[in-house]
Amino acid sequence: MKLQKATRRALMGYVYTLPWVIGFIVFTAYPFFYSLYLSFFDLDFTVFGIRSTFAGLKHYLYAFRVDANFPIQFWNTVLSIALSTPLILIFSLVAAILLNNRLKARAFFRLLYFLPVVIISGPVISELIVNDAARIVDPRGYFIYSFFTALPDTISYPFVYMFNNLVLILWFSGVQIIFFLAGLQKINASIYEAAKIDGASSWIIFWKMTLPLIKPFILVSAIYTIVDLASFSNNPVNTSITQRMFDVDKPYSYSAALSWIYFVFVMIIIGITFLLLRPREETK
Amino acid sequence: MRRVATKLVLYFALISIGYAYLYPLLYMFTTSFMTVEDLVNPTVSWIPTRLTMENFIRSWNVLEGSKTLLNSVYLSAIPSILQALVTALIAYGLSRFNFPFKSLMLFLILATFLIPTQVTIVTKYMLFSRLRLVGTPLVSFLPAVTGQGIRSAIFILLYYNFFNMLPKTFDEAAELDGANSFQIFYKIILPLSMPAIVTTFIFSLVWYWNETLLTGMLLGNEIKTLPLALRDFAARFALMFPAADGSAVNRINEGIRMSATLMTILPLLITYLVLQRQFVESLERTGITGE
Numbered sequence: 001m002k003l004q005k006a007t008r009r010a011l012m013g014y015v016y017t018l019p020w021v022i023g024f025i026v027f028t029a030y031p032f033f034y035s036l037y038l039s040f041f042d043l044d045f046t047v048f049g050i051r052s053t054f055a056g057l058k059h060y061l062y063a064f065r066v067d068a069n070f071p072i073q074f075w076n077t078v079l080s081i082a083l084s085t086p087l088i089l090i091f092s093l094v095a096a097i098l099l100n101n102r103l104k105a106r107a108f109f110r111l112l113y114f115l116p117v118v119i120i121s122g123p124v125i126s127e128l129i130v131n132d133a134a135r136i137v138d139p140r141g142y143f144i145y146s147f148f149t150a151l152p153d154t155i156s157y158p159f160v161y162m163f164n165n166l167v168l169i170l171w172f173s174g175v176q177i178i179f180f181l182a183g184l185q186k187i188n189a190s191i192y193e194a195a196k197i198d199g200a201s202s203w204i205i206f207w208k209m210t211l212p213l214i215k216p217f218i219l220v221s222a223i224y225t226i227v228d229l230a231s232f233s234n235n236p237v238n239t240s241i242t243q244r245m246f247d248v249d250k251p252y253s254y255s256a257a258l259s260w261i262y263f264v265f266v267m268i269i270i271g272i273t274f275l276l277l278r279p280r281e282e283t284k
Numbered sequence: 285m286r287r288v289a290t291k292l293v294l295y296f297a298l299i300s301i302g303y304a305y306l307y308p309l310l311y312m313f314t315t316s317f318m319t320v321e322d323l324v325n326p327t328v329s330w331i332p333t334r335l336t337m338e339n340f341i342r343s344w345n346v347l348e349g350s351k352t353l354l355n356s357v358y359l360s361a362i363p364s365i366l367q368a369l370v371t372a373l374i375a376y377g378l379s380r381f382n383f384p385f386k387s388l389m390l391f392l393i394l395a396t397f398l399i400p401t402q403v404t405i406v407t408k409y410m411l412f413s414r415l416r417l418v419g420t421p422l423v424s425f426l427p428a429v430t431g432q433g434i435r436s437a438i439f440i441l442l443y444y445n446f447f448n449m450l451p452k453t454f455d456e457a458a459e460l461d462g463a464n465s466f467q468i469f470y471k472i473i474l475p476l477s478m479p480a481i482v483t484t485f486i487f488s489l490v491w492y493w494n495e496t497l498l499t500g501m502l503l504g505n506e507i508k509t510l511p512l513a514l515r516d517f518a519a520r521f522a523l524m525f526p527a528a529d530g531s532a533v534n535r536i537n538e539g540i541r542m543s544a545t546l547m548t549i550l551p552l553l554i555t556y557l558v559l560q561r562q563f564v565e566s567l568e569r570t571g572i573t574g575e
Binding site: 006009010011012013014015016017019020021022023024026027028030031032034035038095098099101103105109110111112113114115116117118119120121122123124126127128130131132166167170171178223227230231232233237238241242245252255256259260262263266267270 | 294295297298301302304305306307308309312315370373374376377378380381382383384386389392393396397398399400401402403404405406407408409410411426427429430431432440465490493494495496497500501511512514515517538541542544545548549552553555556560563564
């Protein structure tokens, strides 16, 4: 019996995507949901194997009420993601706009700005920070820094944070710069000319034309940035998850709970980002 | 006149940003060649008075360079090749065939990108330790071969976009000539997809090289890559050169640490300089920036 052509082609589609389906189930979906399950249980290693007993929200409560380190690490990490993401986006958009000009050394600068993407890794960054290689200027010596530190903590924090983490912000911007640059180049040059003829200044052109046209790119870059920062191995949360894995009194499951707390908050940040930058329905 | 002024401002901005980018590298580079005397001498800030290779020799030994370099090379090259081929196959299936649940699959692929590594790190470790694979290279080969490697989702979507841009008339012509779908993929699609393949391969290479969170956990202490050796550098140095006698010679200093860092990233730097066009331009050519 000969199969219908459409059915046969559908089957072929499954054949090609089968490796992904298997991998997704074994290496992604199973670990993902199992770690959720694990976070509600206590594991006991007995001679008969691993025994799990239901523990309810015990690990989640422990993380915030008893654990002295986790809440601090956690809020620091969440705060630094929330602060770094807009800074990275603004910086990479500015850099892309600068690079989008007709320049002699454009390729060189592009090469330079993209370089960190290639060499960035947890240990390299820690070595650079430990040895003061990431501190270009000591911001404390400048008037503007003392001006900001004199302000109330809640207001000054983002600015002080920016000064202290300048190199990290730059080094995490490589992919986003290239991304924005490609987006800018897709914008048809003739609409700029038309706007200029109509007497629009470059300031107005940026706010009224460039920004709306590049908005989809901002959303994708924002999500990329958040995921990139959240998975970076130097995060205090990530290090604590790996260090707590073999805690004698609560093996695996406590780490699983920590990772889920973190995951939920990262998803909330992504959700907020999406709401802020979502594509609005255009009225035709 | 105004044009010249804006150009000047532009170059000034680009150069200052460029300086901020280069600073850590320059610092790393010059510090690596400094002797202990230069490091403590406040009048020496950039140019060492005397070039020394001592730092490199020492940190190469502490890093166990010849071993870890080899580990790094094969632990990033093999998964990258696998990833570049497998994600292409998967994307080919998604791009050229229609089947039920295809859009669900595309959605799930996108979703896997959003799951940060650490959510699954505990259970992945348990899974691999139950399979008795912890400490073997298979921990990074197996996910790569099933399209779950580092950022596989990006590459699948990249190929998917790329294949969708290739005209389907080639496939149809080949099909009329009696080619089966794998032959079409192998003989027609792949040769046309060199930019996408190169992009996937080099980015996988870099990301696999630099990954330490998951591989550090799954490889345990059996296999050390260069970045993992760098992570444990200070502790290992103290072990190899006990500074108990108080001599300055055996104390770890910036020069040694920076030379170790430099050696860890040097292979990547060379790759980047050799393949610079592919790195930056391929991102644009493959349509990763498309919808």
